[in-house]
Structure formats: structure tokens, C-alpha cells
Amino acid sequence: MYQTPLKDIWVQVNSYIVKQDQLEKYIETLSDADFMGRWAAEPNENYQLFNKEYYWSDGYRFFQNAYYCGEQWVNISNRYGKYSEVLEKVLVPSFQYLSERPEDKFEDGSISWYKPCEEIFNTLQLVYGNEDATLYDRNGNIVCFDSKELLHDNIGFFMDANVFKDFLIKKGYAVFWTILAEKKILQGALSANKVSYSMPHISGVFYYDSDESLVHKLSQFDS
Numbered sequence: 001m002y003q004t005p006l007k008d009i010w011v012q013v014n015s016y017i018v019k020q021d022q023l024e025k026y027i028e029t030l031s032d033a034d035f036m037g038r039w040a041a042e043p044n045e046n047y048q049l050f051n052k053e054y055y056w057s058d059g060y061r062f063f064q065n066a067y068y069c070g071e072q073w074v075n076i077s078n079r080y081g082k083y084s085e086v087l088e089k090v091l092v093p094s095f096q097y098l099s100e101r102p103e104d105k106f107e108d109g110s111i112s113w114y115k116p117c118e119e120i121f122n123t124l125q126l127v128y129g130n131e132d133a134t135l136y137d138r139n140g141n142i143v144c145f146d147s148k149e150l151l152h153d154n155i156g157f158f159m160d161a162n163v164f165k166d167f168l169i170k171k172g173y174a175v176f177w178t179i180l181a182e183k184k185i186l187q188g189a190l191s192a193n194k195v196s197y198s199m200p201h202i203s204g205v206f207y208y209d210s211d212e213s214l215v216h217k218l219s220q221f222d223s
Helices: 019-028 058-062 116-123 161-171
Strands: 005-021 093-099 112-116 133-136 142-146 157-159 171-187 200-208 214-222
Touching: 005 019, 019 058, 019 171, 019 200, 112 116, 112 142, 112 157, 157 161, 157 214
Parallel strands: none
Antiparallel strands: 005 171, 093 112, 133 142, 142 157, 171 200, 200 214
């Protein structure tokens, strides 16, 4: 496998909601952070529930605690605690539903998809439709969905930008995104001509400034 070295790029983008007055502190603290190792909090996943039991059932409430990693507001550094003492908790906007039931999957065989966090669901008064991973407002308009269902591609969780902006304003929140991207060279482990290549990765944050312009702060690290 990989007799000829192949270029590959891996990219991960995560979003975090914080109180508006905490955004600047987060950006200052994390602007030069290296997210390699995926130590920053990521969407929680749960496979014990049925898809549409989320948000309302007794089963869902049972898992909403620290023991089952079901809390909505969490420390940004979920493993090492490096930033826990200087930064307030963040709200992870989505979590991952995971099913082990063969009939509970998409056409491509996917058995997991993203759902909005409870605070977004309740504040926007979202409702289920006929689909598995698509949620609507009370007027029947699509508000958010997992790309696997409507776009037939595994590229993430989508939400109506205007609706999301109104949610942030109403709650006094702000949002920022972290990005981790790695450039790799794929080659056979036992290849006689195996060469050691530099594989740098990029880490950084994106956010909207006071002029509503998207700003990014990126750093490059050598793996």
C-alpha cells in the first residue's frame, strides 16, 4: 500500500460558545495554542438513547451530568486542564448521536450524526421533522442539520447563520472556532525507498470582530 508517496491533508474545525465579555480573553489565550493531540473539548457522544429521545425524555436527563460527560458547559481543556484556571467554561454547540442499531443509519452506512446542544434546541424552540438529523423551527423552516443526511457528505454540522446570530445576541454570547490542519505524506511502512518528510501542522482560531469581519490567528508547528 502507498508504493508511491501520496500527499494528504487532514482538517478539523470545532466551534465554542462563550459569554460575550469572555471572547477577547479566549482569543488572547488561545491564539498561539497548539491543538495537536485534540485536547480541546469536542462534542460528546452517546449511544444509549434512541435518536428522538433527546432533549425531553427521562433517559436523556439521566445522562446530563459530569459522570457521563453530559454537561453542556465544560472546560476548554478537557484532558490536561492547562487553561481551566484562567478561562471560564465554554458551551459546545453540538454533540454526536451514535447508534448501534442496523436500521438506524443513513444510506452510506453512517451510524452517527450531530445534533444541536440542549440550550440551542430549547431557546430556538426547535422541533423534529420526518428526517433523522434535521431540525425545524415552529414555522417549518430548516434551522440545522448534519451534512450526512441532506448533503450526503460527511463535512459537519450546519445551522442557519442568521438564526444562530440571533441566538447569540439574545443570550449575550459570542462564538469562535478552532482549526487544526495537518499536511501528511502517506507511504508504505516497509517501503525500501521510504523517506522522512517534514509534516507541519497549522493550529489557530477564527472569530468575528466588532465590525463583524471574520478574523483568524494561525500558527504553524513542526510535527
